[in-house]
Amino acid sequence: MSPTRIAIAGLGAIGKTLARRISDGTLPGLTLAAIASGDRAKAEAWLKSEGIACPVVDLADFPKLADLAVECAPASIIEEICVPMLKAGKKVMVLSCGALLPRPHLMELAKAHGGQIIVPTGALLGLDAVTAAAEGTIHSVKMTTRKPPVGLKGAPYLIEKGLDMDKVTTPTLVFSGTAREAAKGFPANVNVAAALSLAGIGPDRTTIDIWADPGVTRNCHSIEVDADSAKLTLAIENIPSENPKTGRITALSVIAALRKLNAPLRIGT
Missing domain, CATH: 3.30.360.10 (Dihydrodipicolinate Reductase; domain 2)
Structure with missing residues (x-):
């Protein structure tokens, strides 16, 4: 099975945690394909310091590079992250899910093009x-x-x-x-x-x-x-x-959700 290509939008506390975990090979079946950041030079410097080989690109480039984009960015740019991926029939994992409430058209876009919006458990339970x-x-x-x-x-x-x-x-x-x-x-x-x-x-x-x-x-x-x-x-x-x-468990919740994508045993709905 080909690995699932993951793109990360935003390189704050959560984005950095995900980049480290995906690139170190501890999430089977996943590969880090691209990163987008508001400060490209700073992002490239951080990736170099961590020894992570990954291109820093524009959000519009995500669909041709990735199968799933993880949104770890300000809620104000959720459209820029979701629209290109959903139009391409790809998946987006959204952490700023409050931004979905006034944007029902994003769910309709996913439905129309065969894309999917995933909301991880995040800092909640139950x-x-x-x-x-x-x-x-x-x-x-x-x-x-x-x-x-x-x-x-x-x-x-x-x-x-x-x-x-x-x-x-x-x-x-x-x-x-x-x-x-x-x-x-x-x-x-x-x-x-x-x-x-x-x-x-x-x-x-x-x-x-x-x-x-x-x-x-x-x-x-x-x-x-x-x-x-x-x-x-x-x-x-x-x-x-x-x-x-943001709670520490939020990033771990995203990692757990990503691990489920290709896991032979999946616990929970």
Whole structure:
């Protein structure tokens, strides 16, 4: 079987982790085909320092070089990553899945051309169970997120409301609303809520509370799901990566999803 060619869009904390793991040969059946970065010279210098032989190219070049592109980039360029690959009938693994909510045309594009959008579990847990429950009837889904204030800095919603995270000294509820609203207001923080909504009852019926909590050092998420098949109560505390907005487990989740592509045994839906 020919190896699956992987392209990485973005060379931040997650992109670098993926590049190392794919290039070192520990993911059977995968090869690192291309990388795109906002700073080509910096990306090429890093690849050279790591001893990784991989071309740095434009996003438009991905379809001719790769079978699957992994999006590890700002949500604002998701169209530039997805559209060329999906038009070519290729696959895209999307981490900024909150950006999918206002862009249903990307799903239609994948359907029309035989492409596929893959959303990995990321920093959440229990998506298999929620997906299974959605085959029956889910009555409600509620998520509560607690993050250190520094992990929420720069969110458009907080800027709009004039909320300064440097002044938060006690646990503070900074947002309560739907997953769709949260994805818009916190595009770099709550992709987990978007993934949960896509797995379950949609972004307008999935609700989320976001707390800025100086008493926590991890990104904490709890989920309550009430369905006709089960009642789920799930909780996870993610250790932040070098980027405080992203948990270490996010990159590992992508690696696990990539490993499943060619695995002789696949666990979980």
